[in-house]
Amino acid sequence: MTALQEFESTVETAIKDNLIPGVTLFAKDRTGKLTYTFSSGFSSLSPPHPITQDTVLTLASGSKLLTTICLLQLVERGLLSLGGDVTTQLPLLASLPVLSAEEGTLVPPRSGGVSLRQLLTHSSGLTYPFLSPQLSAIKAEKTGNPNPFFGSTLQEKYAYPLLSQPGTDFRMGPSVDFAGALLEAVTGVDLDTYFQQHILQPLGLCREEMTFFPLRIAGLVQGDKFARVAVRNPQTGELEQDDTTGKAYKTTTQALGGEGVYASLAAYGRVLGSLLVDDGRLLKKKTVESMFKGHLGREAKESLNQQLETPGWVVGPVPGGVYDWGLGGLVFEGYEVEGDVEGEEKGEEKEDKNRRKGMMYWGGMFNMTWFIDREAGVCGAFGTQMLPVRDEGVSKLHEMFEDAVYKAAREVGGS
Structure with a gap:
């Protein structure tokens, strides 16, 4: 059984145990040997609709990468x-x-x-x-x-x-x-129109797959392709559908670049894949390289790393180390190397078992996450729609998915 097949089994159990309503997954490596999609569970609990790669998700802060590209x-x-x-x-x-x-x-x-x-x-x-x-x-x-x-x-x-x-x-x-x-x-162009011209068209996507205004697309929100948000009841621990949670997003009248995009994971995966392989459809090679470098000044970087010591506000794994903010997401910079005694040479630098320096990732408040590791040659995205942010059950799955994708890339010789 491959690493991703093992993870699929874990996901099926998590859905059965009511840890998550459903999930849709995407992964790709630079060589093309790994091209992976998987979906299981539900995008809506009532009425029940199966989640797929084409299910439209509320990206929330997953929007930030897309607007940064623009x-x-x-x-x-x-x-x-x-x-x-x-x-x-x-x-x-x-x-x-x-x-x-x-x-x-x-x-x-x-x-x-x-x-x-x-x-x-x-x-x-x-x-x-x-x-x-x-x-x-x-x-x-x-x-x-x-x-x-x-x-x-x-x-x-x-x-x-x-x-x-x-x-x-x-x-x-x-x-x-x-x-x-x-x-x-x-x-002089509204952001939604700009997206259509400079993100969707170059990647061969249509407006039904990525938009700021789902209510303007006939039948999208009312249909079975639009995911509803599930919320864990703090008293019972059960997941319950809450149709009011995402209402504030759907009813915005202005395209908000940091939170307002709705997209399928298939469409989002096109963006991640473009940045991973540097195909030039969205940005020039030099620009893409700059995205994966830290851009904070000293004071702001210190502030970021202090805040990451209590990462309850971050969707996705924060397994220690030093971080910066790139152009689009949080950038992993490795681990600090400390000498045993002042004046002695520093020891060997610790390496993460998966993440390479320059790996970038982020997510959205409904527990969708994404990552791109250009050095390792792999990217992935985890799509679900549930609260609370960093729910214990889904947070463990984020970590396990990332690990499985890196293992899968190594299994096919791509990482």
């Missing part, structure tokens, strides 16, 4: 630079003050501009309101709605003070959503 295309075309101040093109961002964490007071103006690099690496100072009691309170007072997820536009959802000066801290937040708005300001 912004890098503009950099390639000379319309933007990674280091230039973008606040002149984004008046909404320019208007936001900085909130002093120590005193809880607004400290306008910012000490400097905000760059595209800072938006794409979550070092702009922007933070999700649901991750900050201060921002949640400010948002509730401004909107009259206590729900920190409330809002159908970028301004309603995320136009609230920065929690740190740009470049000084890592904060998971709506930075990529603002980057999407930047694309619209620079090109």
Whole structure:
């Protein structure tokens, strides 16, 4: 039995034991010897519908990689630079003050501009309101709605003070959503249309496979190809369908680049495969290489690694080591090497059994994950739709799937 066949058996047991509602999987290696898909379980519990590679998932933060690719295309075309101040093109961002964490007071103006690099690496100072009691309170007072997820536009959802000066801290937040708005300001084209022209068309995909606005596609949300979210009941431990959970996503009126994409795993796998093999359909080779390098400054990188010591906010495995943020996701940089005694030479560097330096990954709040390891020559994606984030049962499956994909690549001689 191969590594992936063993994992399939584990998945079937997990579905039977109500650990996950269903899952759809994708993996590929650079040589083409490994091309893998698998689906089992349900995309909807009531009524029951089987999940497939073509089931449309709410990607949530899985959207960030896709929007980052779009912004890098503009950099390639000379319309933007990674280091230039973008606040002149984004008046909404320019208007936001900085909130002093120590005193809880607004400290306008910012000490400097905000760059595209800072938006794409979550070092702009922007933070999700649901991750900050201060921002949640400010948002509730401004909107009259206590729900920190409330809002159908970028301004309603995320136009609230920065929690740190740009470049000084890592904060998971709506930075990529603002980057999407930047694309619209620079090109004069809405982000959904840009996706169709510059992501879908080059990969031979159609709008039904990847979109920001599923309600605009006749029959998609109402049909059996659209996944519903299952939520674990904290009292009983059982999974229950909750049709209200994803409603805030479906009813947004603006394409939000950091969270708003709906796509099938088959379509998402096309993107991962393109970046893995460098086929040039989406980006130039030099640009793709830059994605898998760390782009945070010293202070922000230290902040990121401190936060990863308690990785409850991360969907996907965090097995120790040193990390940076690349252009599109979290980048594994290996392990620190420490000498036994001060002044002695450092010992041999520890190696991860699977991950190579430069491996990049991320996921979305409904427990979808993806990874690309260009050095090892392999990529994969795990698609499901359930809460809570980092549910114990599904988190173990994320780890096991990643391990199985690396083993499978070695079995066929591709890694």
